[in-house]
Amino acid sequence: MLLLISPDGVEEALACAKAADHLDIVDVKKPDEGSLGANFPWVIREIRGAVPADKPVSATVGDVPYKPGTVAQAALGAAVSGATYIKVGLYGCTTPDQAIEVMRGVVRAVKDFRPDAFVVASGYADAHRIGCVSPLALPDIARRSGSDAAMLDTAIKDGTRLFDHVPPEACGEFVRLAHDAGLLAALAGSVKREDLALLTRIGTDIVGVRGAVCEGGDRNAGRIQPRLVAEFRAEMDRHAREYAATPAAS
Ligand SMILES: O=C[C@H](O)COP(=O)(O)O
Helix, strand or coil: CEEEECCCCHHHHHHHHHCHHHCCEEEECCHHHCCCCCCCHHHHHHHHHHCCCCCCEEEEEEECCCCHHHHHHHHHHHHHCCCCEEEEECCCCCCHHHHHHHHHHHHHHHHHHCCCCEEEEEEECCHHHHCCCCHHHHHHHHHHHCCCEEEEECCCCCCCCHHHHCCHHHHHHHHHHHHHCCCEEEEECCCCHHHHHHHHHCCCCEEEECHHHEHHHCCCCCCECHHHHHHHHHHHHHHHHHHHCCHHHC
């Protein structure tokens, strides 16, 4: 399982750089603009320059409306700024067809510019609270749009977590559907260390985290701490080892 950490700017990206041995992807976002809030192009560029070259930089394009042209152009902006993982939160899409249309535009805009870029179609575990496409529709949306991964995060950061909205068995189904479609499965949403055993067992490819590696577990007031990133990673590795040793894993 890969560890994706979401700094809110250059200062926190430097904290990620200090913990670079313990994480896999640095995901630039602007949490005060929403769950997948987009940051400025110059911030993405500066972060690309600040983290080790072998660590991919991801950028969120926002909790986007159903406006395919607007979103495609924003996604290209993130790619031009140096992000090679482009994450789109399909907040304003109420049907799978709308979501596919948005993601097709993103895939074309990004891959015409950079064919090896990795496009992530993200929905929300708490879609029922905001009226967007349902979580289990995401793998098919990602497949039919030519995206590389399907993701779930939580839209409303009120202390509820991924598994509060999509129970582990349904997350397992999400992962299976993504894998059957040839995609990676990414899961996030106030994930804590105690969720790692289940996330490992269901075959999650990427876990996305912010709050759990911020001081006091506070994704807004706390700052990312390299020590907490290292501890989170150690816990991931422990679960990976334990799971690999169980008969179910073979
Ligand atoms: O992409 C991952 C998100 O930043 C998760 O943030 P969170 O762990 O605070 O919910």
